[in-house]
Amino acid sequence: MSIGRSFYSPDIKKPQRLGDGLQSWCGFYQSIRPTQMGLSLNIDMSSTAFIEPLPVIEFVAQVLGKDISSRPLSDADRVKVKKALRGVKVEVTHRANVRRKYRISGITSQPTRELIFPVDDQMNMKSVVEYFQEVYGFTIQYPHLPCLQVGNQKKANYLPMEACKIVEGQRYSKRLNEKQITSLLKVTCQRPREQEMDILQTVQKNGYNQDPYAKEFGINISDKLSSVEARVLPAPWLKYHDAGKEKDCLPQVGQWNMMNKKMINGSTVNHWACINFSRSVQESTARSFCQELAQMCQVSGMEFNREPVIPIYSARPDQVEKALKYVCNTALNKLKGKELELLLAILPDNNGCLYGDIKRICETDLGLITQCCLTKHVFKISKQYLANVSLKINVKMGGRNTVLLDALSCRIPQVSDIPTIIFGADVTHPENGEESSPSIAAVVASQDWPEVTKYAGLVCAQAHRQELIQDLYKTWHDPQRGTVTGGMIRELLISFRKATGQKPLRIIFYRDGVSEGQFYQVLLYELDAIRKACASLEPNYQPPVTFVVVQKRHHTRLFANNHKDRSSTDKSGNILPGTVVDNKICHPSEFDFYLCSHAGIQGTSRPAHYHVLWDENNFTADEMQSLTNNLCYTYARCTRSVSVVPPAYYAHLAAFRARFYMEPESQDNNSTTRNVNGGGSNCVKPLPALKEKVKRVMFYC
Numbered sequence: 001m002s003i004g005r006s007f008y009s010p011d012i013k014k015p016q017r018l019g020d021g022l023q024s025w026c027g028f029y030q031s032i033r034p035t036q037m038g039l040s041l042n043i044d045m046s047s048t049a050f051i052e053p054l055p056v057i058e059f060v061a062q063v064l065g066k067d068i069s070s071r072p073l074s075d076a077d078r079v080k081v082k083k084a085l086r087g088v089k090v091e092v093t094h095r096a097n098v099r100r101k102y103r104i105s106g107i108t109s110q111p112t113r114e115l116i117f118p119v120d121d122q123m124n125m126k127s128v129v130e131y132f133q134e135v136y137g138f139t140i141q142y143p144h145l146p147c148l149q150v151g152n153q154k155k156a157n158y159l160p161m162e163a164c165k166i167v168e169g170q171r172y173s174k175r176l177n178e179k180q181i182t183s184l185l186k187v188t189c190q191r192p193r194e195q196e197m198d199i200l201q202t203v204q205k206n207g208y209n210q211d212p213y214a215k216e217f218g219i220n221i222s223d224k225l226s227s228v229e230a231r232v233l234p235a236p237w238l239k240y241h242d243a244g245k246e247k248d249c250l251p252q253v254g255q256w257n258m259m260n261k262k263m264i265n266g267s268t269v270n271h272w273a274c275i276n277f278s279r280s281v282q283e284s285t286a287r288s289f290c291q292e293l294a295q296m297c298q299v300s301g302m303e304f305n306r307e308p309v310i311p312i313y314s315a316r317p318d319q320v321e322k323a324l325k326y327v328c329n330t331a332l333n334k335l336k337g338k339e340l341e342l343l344l345a346i347l348p349d350n351n352g353c354l355y356g357d358i359k360r361i362c363e364t365d366l367g368l369i370t371q372c373c374l375t376k377h378v379f380k381i382s383k384q385y386l387a388n389v390s391l392k393i394n395v396k397m398g399g400r401n402t403v404l405l406d407a408l409s410c411r412i413p414q415v416s417d418i419p420t421i422i423f424g425a426d427v428t429h430p431e432n433g434e435e436s437s438p439s440i441a442a443v444v445a446s447q448d449w450p451e452v453t454k455y456a457g458l459v460c461a462q463a464h465r466q467e468l469i470q471d472l473y474k475t476w477h478d479p480q481r482g483t484v485t486g487g488m489i490r491e492l493l494i495s496f497r498k499a500t501g502q503k504p505l506r507i508i509f510y511r512d513g514v515s516e517g518q519f520y521q522v523l524l525y526e527l528d529a530i531r532k533a534c535a536s537l538e539p540n541y542q543p544p545v546t547f548v549v550v551q552k553r554h555h556t557r558l559f560a561n562n563h564k565d566r567s568s569t570d571k572s573g574n575i576l577p578g579t580v581v582d583n584k585i586c587h588p589s590e591f592d593f594y595l596c597s598h599a600g601i602q603g604t605s606r607p608a609h610y611h612v613l614w615d616e617n618n619f620t621a622d623e624m625q626s627l628t629n630n631l632c633y634t635y636a637r638c639t640r641s642v643s644v645v646p647p648a649y650y651a652h653l654a655a656f657r658a659r660f661y662m663e664p665e666s667q668d669n670n671s672t673t674r675n676v677n678g679g680g681s682n683c684v685k686p687l688p689a690l691k692e693k694v695k696r697v698m699f700y701c
Contacts, residue, residue: 015050016187018180021059021084022049022172024187028202029555037584041208041221043199044555047188049176053168056090056148056161072111072144081146082107087432089170090148094138094163101167102150108158113143117156128158138163173432189603192573196225196559225559228585233578233595235641236630237405240264241301248405251633253570254577254599254641258387262301267399269297269304272342273331274312275323277354278375281346286312289378290344296386302394309334317348320357328366342397345372356660360688363699364661367691369396388638395454395636395698403451404630410450412630413623414506421496421504422446422631423489424455424647425472425526426512428655429465438462438662438684441469442655444647445492447499447696453634455650456495457700458488459658461687467518472529473536489533495696503537506617507545508627512648514549523547523613544616548624550648551609556585556594558607574600577641579607580625591615593625597632598643608644637701654700661687 015023029046032039052059061068063084064077073081091101108115115128128147132138140160147158176184190198200223208214208221235251244262276286290308297304309331315323324343331340345358355372362368371393377385391401410416424444430437438461446452460471473487497503507530514522527547534541558575560568570576575596582593591612596605610628612619619627628645635642635649642649662685690699 016183017052018049018176018183019062020065020177020180021052021054021062021166022176022180023052024049024184026188028199031555034588035585036588037226039219040226040585042555043202044557045188045190045195045198046555047184049172049180049184051088051166051170051172053166055093056085056164056166057142057145059166060085060145060161068145069142070144073146078107078109078146085148089167090150090159090164091167092159092163093165094132094136094160102148102157102159102164104148104150105152106149108146108149110146111144112140112147112158112160115147115158117158128160132160132163175431185602192557192559192569192575192600192604195557195604200225226585227561228558228581229583230558230575230579230581232576233580233626233629235578236633238402238633239405239408240402241266244301249402251641254597256639258300258391258639263391263394263399263401264301264403265400266301266303267394267397269302269342269393269397271309271331271335271338271340272305272344273308273310273327273340274344274346275327276312276314276346277317277320277323277351278346278348278378280348281375281378283312283314285378286346289346289373289381292381293344293373293386293389296383297390297393300387300390300394302390302397302399309340317351317354320354321361324358324361324366324368328368340368342393343368343370345370346378347372347374349375359657359660363657363690363694364688365691367693369694369697369699371396391639392637392701395701398454398697400448400451400453401636402634403453404634406630407451407453412450412627414617414619415452415508415627416450418505419449419500419502420446420452420506420508421449421493422452422647423492423507423509424512424645424649424651425469425509426648426651426655427462427467427469428513428652428659436464438464439466440655440658440687441471441488442651442653442658442700443469443472443488443492444650444654444700445496446647447496449496449500449502449504452631453636454499455647455698456492456696457650457654457698458491458695459654459661459687459690460488461658461662461684463684467514468522468525469529472526473533485536487529487533489530490536493533493537503541505543507534507543508617509545509547510550510645510648511547512550512552512644512652514551515553519549519611519613522549527614545614546612546617546619546624547614548628549611549613550644551611552606552644554606554609556607556609557604558594558596559604570599572600572602572605574605575607578629580629581607582621582625587611591621591624593621595625595628596643597629597645598641606643610645636698650698650700657700658687 015025017023024047026047029044031042060081085104088104089101091099112128116125119126129140129143132140142162145161147160150159151157203223238249240247241262241264245260249256274290294304294306313327347354358370362370394401406412427439427441429439441462442459444455444457447456448454462470471487472489475483475485478484530545560575562568577597577599579596580593586592594607594609596607631645632641635646
């Protein structure tokens with residue numbers, strides 16, 4: 001149980017502008033929760049974005065990034081403004097002593113000068129411009145702009161933009177763009193020492209021991225941080241191909257590089273093509289970039305043909321589907337029966353929906369693996385960038401970059417002794433304000449044993465904000481076949497058996513994105529689905545299951561006791577990767593621990609919280625902590641240990657990718673239609689199915 005409250009106090013940090021009509025506020029989160037040491041007070045810096053209390057005209061100009069005082073809004077601008085303003089509270093400014101507040105439901109499709117409405121029961125009509133002049137003596141200066149629609153849809157209620165101001169104190173809950181995220185990090189990012197001092201100052205300022213309610217109950221709150229015992233788990237040895245100068249590697253402080261190393265299983269790319277969607281990139285520049293990338297793939301250990309199947313094709317971003325199908329068909333005609341293996345796509349830096357359209361069309365329609373590259377990287381070719389892209393291409397094509405040395409020598413406890421499958425699962429929910437958009441669930445599962453490095457992934461749509469994964473196991477009635485069983489767990493178990501030739505005899509299931517209040521609801525439902533999926537494959541097939549919840553959204557921070565001792569911190573001043581705490585601040589009776597598996601880059605590192613809800617494999621604390629930490633060094637997209645165990649990380653990437661698969665009209669209209677096959681009573685339009693070639697590999701990387 002957790003009792004908490006959060007607030008944003010303006011005297012802690014002045015608000016900073018983030019652009020596009022947003023500002024950031026910082027305050028302190030506080031909660032009281034039971035731990036092994038009894039009740040503890042948890043305090044942490046918390047920050048978020050708020051909508052600036054601007055006149056609506058100024059806000060719209062910032063959102064569009066242009067002057068709107070003289071020209072009408074285009075259809076595209078109007079859609080952008082509607083999305084930014086829907087649900088925002090405004091107050092009117094055209095009435096001297098009245099500050100009435102309204103919530104915006106939309107904006108009009110017509111400009112203000114064309115809007116008329118009935119003023120009485122006889123349906124006498126009057127224009128908005130005339131009404132505001134006659135009733136309020138308010139002359140509308142921008143009649144070319146649309147009006148805000150407030151109230152319900154049945155009764156039209158129009159307010160000119162220039163007569164409204166955004167109400168102060170409204171949290172912005174939608175996704176921030178890259179520029180805003182950068183601005184927010186500049187304002188809120190604190191080194192560990194700074195954050196620790198801020199927290200201690202807050203404790204002293206709040207004077208908890210002088211609180212009359214605390215005194216009444218005899219509660220004393222220490223003004224010092226809790227001291228906990230921690231240990232640092234060693235980094236695992238990683239195995240690379242014997243053809244490289246360095247055949248294995250021991251990461252240092254959570255990182256390493258690909259110099260003198262070759263991927264342990266380099267894939268082969270004989271047939272590839274490239275589409276250039278960027279007008280600023282000339283064909284010669286694109287060709288030079290592709291050759292550099294091909295060379296880096298070869299150096300890294302892949303067999304990569306230096307020449308594309310067809311010359312690099314240039315296309316307009318608004319012709320994406322036509323261009324993709326043209327290149328695919330042209331390449332197939334030239335290959336005469338062989339398949340196009342990889343498509344490179346060069347995108348403008350600001351590409352809108354282009355990236356999502358490419359992924360949706362290629363992965364659900366054409367069955368084609370793609371790698372997208374931004375224009376800025378094409379012009380400024382970096383060896384580090386090319387090396388990272390080559391890592392992604394290799395796993396997308398079915399290769400492996402590195403594996404744990406202990407896995408090859410069968411020395412991983414509770415994994416190496418019998419065929420073991422490791423699952424990762426996550427559910428991503430739509431942004432606030434999208435009230436009927438589906439949630440997206442994703443499940444990935446290891447397809448190699450004993451290496452546990454390659455993960456196949458499946459995705460599905462489910463009811464809005466439904467946290468339980470509905471498609472883990474499902475049954476439905478088929479007129480010809482009768483009762484049919486399916487679901488993501490069943491399909492991934494079958495895939496594991498095809499890939500390894502063995503059925504899994506142990507299941508480890510890492511589940512991301514579950515709050516404490518939902519732990520046992522999720523466990524009961526999803527563990528039951530796993531059991532049913534196993535039983536549907538063979539009678540009495542019930543491999544033991546370990547079910548672990550992974551949490552990143554918490555406010556526990558760990559600071560080194562001695563900041564001056566360089567051996568106890570990394571370069572950023574954060575605790576070392578591999579630091580694990582399983583005492584004092586953990587649950588009094590359950591199996592949980594905090595693990596900081598990554599090296600801090602900026603700000604204060606956030607350890608991941610792992611909570612073992614169910615364990616039929618009888619893991620010791622050491623075994624579970626060591627396995628989790630070691631897996632964090634096998635993340636395919638970079639040569640760093642990551643902050644969350646890779647199966648859970650991959651599931652998050654896959655769920656995020658699947659949001660692009662929703663048809664554009666359903667993304668705009670938030671429409672829902674027929675049932676997913678066998679998916680119960682929730683009416684959700686199913687996602688288009690992934691092509692077989694795609695779902696076998698790590699397409700989401």
